[in-house]
Amino acid sequence: MWGIKIGFIGLGKLGYPCAEAMVDRGFDVTGYDTEHRSSSKINITDDILECVVDKDFVFVAVPTPHEKDYDGSKPTSQLDPKDFNYDTVKSVLKRINKHMTKDQAIVLISTVLPGTTRSQLAPLVDNTKLLYNPYLIAMGTVGWDMLNPEMVMIGTKKGNPDTAVLAKKLESMYLQMCDNMPRVEIGSWEEVEAIKIFYNTFISAKLSLVNMIQDVAVKLGNMNVDVVTNALANSTHRITSGKYMKPGMGDGGPCHPRDNIALRFLAKKLDLHYDLFSAIMESREIQAKNMAKEILKYGNVVYFTSDSYKEGTQLTDGSYSLLVQHYVRELGGIVSHGNAEKIDVIFRVHNNDQFSTDENTIVFDPWRTYPKAKNVVYYGDTKNV
Numbered sequence: 001m002w003g004i005k006i007g008f009i010g011l012g013k014l015g016y017p018c019a020e021a022m023v024d025r026g027f028d029v030t031g032y033d034t035e036h037r038s039s040s041k042i043n044i045t046d047d048i049l050e051c052v053v054d055k056d057f058v059f060v061a062v063p064t065p066h067e068k069d070y071d072g073s074k075p076t077s078q079l080d081p082k083d084f085n086y087d088t089v090k091s092v093l094k095r096i097n098k099h100m101t102k103d104q105a106i107v108l109i110s111t112v113l114p115g116t117t118r119s120q121l122a123p124l125v126d127n128t129k130l131l132y133n134p135y136l137i138a139m140g141t142v143g144w145d146m147l148n149p150e151m152v153m154i155g156t157k158k159g160n161p162d163t164a165v166l167a168k169k170l171e172s173m174y175l176q177m178c179d180n181m182p183r184v185e186i187g188s189w190e191e192v193e194a195i196k197i198f199y200n201t202f203i204s205a206k207l208s209l210v211n212m213i214q215d216v217a218v219k220l221g222n223m224n225v226d227v228v229t230n231a232l233a234n235s236t237h238r239i240t241s242g243k244y245m246k247p248g249m250g251d252g253g254p255c256h257p258r259d260n261i262a263l264r265f266l267a268k269k270l271d272l273h274y275d276l277f278s279a280i281m282e283s284r285e286i287q288a289k290n291m292a293k294e295i296l297k298y299g300n301v302v303y304f305t306s307d308s309y310k311e312g313t314q315l316t317d318g319s320y321s322l323l324v325q326h327y328v329r330e331l332g333g334i335v336s337h338g339n340a341e342k343i344d345v346i347f348r349v350h351n352n353d354q355f356s357t358d359e360n361t362i363v364f365d366p367w368r369t370y371p372k373a374k375n376v377v378y379y380g381d382t383k384n385v
Contacts, residue, residue, distance in 0.1 A: 007051040007058035009092055011037050011044070014109070014135070015061030016141040024179040025147070030055070052099045057170060059107045059133075060096075062088045078342070083113055086120060091126045092219040099382045100128035102300045105166045107133045111196060118156065129166050132189050132354060133302035147177065153349055155192030159383065189382060212267075212276055219270040228266040248366040248381055249324075249349065252309030258279070288320065291366065292327035295380060298362040299344020301322040302328055314374040322348045 004027055008019040009034040020356060023029050023041040031042040032051035038044065045051055052058050064084035068125075077328040080357055089110055096106065106128060108121070117132050132155030137145040152174045154165040158231075164186065173182045210229050232239055251257065258275040269277050295302055309319040316322060322349070325335045336343050346357055351367045359375050368378040 004028070004057070004169075005055045007032070007055040007060065008042070008061070009033070009048070009051060009096065009382060010061035010063075011035075011039075011042070012061065013065065013139060014137065015140060015255050016042075018061065018109075018135070018137075021143040021146050022177065026171075027177070037262055048095065049099055050129060052096045057105055057107045057131075057166075057173075059109060060089065060092055061109050062092055063087060063213065064110045064112060070088040083116075084111065086112065086116065089121065090124060093121060093130075097125045097127050101130060104169070105129040105131050106362065107131045107170065108216060109133050109135055112193055113197065114193040118157075122157070122189070129151050129168060131170060133170065134192065134193050136196070138198060145274075147181045149174075149178065149182045152178070152182050153192045154184065155189040156185045156186065157189065159186065159188030159191055161186040190252050191383075194289055206279075208276060212272070212274075215272050216266070216270060221271065230290075246351075246367070248351070249320040251324075252320040254315070257284070257318040265378055284320075285323070288323045289327040289331075290334070292324050292331055294348060295324075295328060295345055296333050296366050297332055298364065298377060299337050300332070301334045301341055301343050302345045303338065303343045303356070304347045305353040305355055308347040308349075311352060321347075338379075 001181060006019075006022060006029045007028050008015060008022075008029055011019060011031050015031075015033070016037070017041070017106045018070065019029050019031050020039065020041045029042050029045045030051050031037075031039070032046070032048050033044070064086055066082060066084060076285060078341055089108070089112075092108065093108075100106065106125060108117070108130065111134055112121070112132075117130070122130055132153075134153055135146060136150055152171065154164075154167045156167050158164075161167065167186055171186070174184070175181065185192070187195070194384055210225075210232075213228050214225040214239060217225040217228070235242075238244065259356055260281050264275055264277045264281070269278070304321050307316050307319055307321050307325075308314050309317060309321070334341070338345045343361055345364050346355060348355075348365045348367065351369055357363060357375075359373070361375065363370055363373075363376045364379060365376060366379040368381050370376055372378075
């Protein structure tokens with residue numbers, strides 16, 4: 001119907017309903033799987049060459065499993081952390097690359113860790129293009145989720161949507177196929193890999209937090225967990241919103257760090273046997289130290305545009321700026337207070353901080369909004385470095 005021919009390799013729990021959904025939307029789909037499957041909708045072949053030749057896109061939806069005992073149905077926290085297994089993906093990519101051309105594209109939808117496509121998979125694909133296009137789906141509603149996605153994610157080598165012709169063609173295909181006109185996020189392979197896996201782990205983190213509230217209710221008494229979580233779920237100003245989704249400085253102020261510390265105490269007092277907030281506070285500190293290390297790569301004398309914890313106030317309670325300054329000094333740097341010594345780096349503490357500088361002084365911007373120039377470092381943006 002749409003003039004786009006699709007090959008689909010891997011007709012398992014994810015691939016089968018997705019391929020059928022594509023057929024339902026009028027696309028010409030030829031499927032291939034090592035197991036013999038039948039479908040009243042998909043043209044399934046036992047010849048992988050037939051699945052690949054003359055197709056615009058060849059989707060690859062083969063498993064990237066963990067070893068036995070790593071699925072979470074048994075305790076895993078005591079096990080060594082391990083990456084996904086990419087053997088099947090690599091085998092398929094090698095096999096189909098031989099039969100494809102530059103006018104085609106492999107569309108990988110299997111889950112991989114950030115960095116995997118560039119380091120392990122792209123070197124196997126030299127005859128054709130490689131796009132990374134993971135799905136946000138749930139078992140039981142795979143077909144519906146594919147046609148009504150929260151977003152469509154398309155990863156390319158450089159992540160430039162203006163020059164990625166096949167990525168734009170794939171985007172057009174989804175906008176024709178989906179029922180809800182989803183937003184489309186085009187980025188580098190690494191960016192899209194990260195969007196997919198951090199999306200899922202955000203969910204895990206939310207569940208861990210609300211289930212901690214449940215444990216507190218059971219241990220503490222006189223508390224219905226739903227009253228608490230419903231109040232938080234309806235808090236759309238900060239919690240269920242886009243607030244605090246701009247990476248930069250860590251939290252600060254008279255409440256946030258102290259409340260985390262106090263909840264560590266409560267977890268111990270109630271004998272919960274776990275401490276989410278220890279990890280949060282440790283992460284906050286290590287992130288500040290990591291930032292200090294990066295700052296000192298550009299010079300030893302650092303001027304911070306503010307000591308306050310928040311823009312528009314002079315309060316320094318729980319100031320993340322002061323925490324980063326602590327690590328700058330600990331690592332051998334000098335924190336300037338605008339004295340006579342030459343300043344090597346100006347650290348832009350708040351997003352709207354204004355200051356004068358010259359091209360010989362580095363501006364270190366954790367917000368990535370200061371006007372771009374040769375002497376400006378966007379912390380967290382390594383795409384064009």
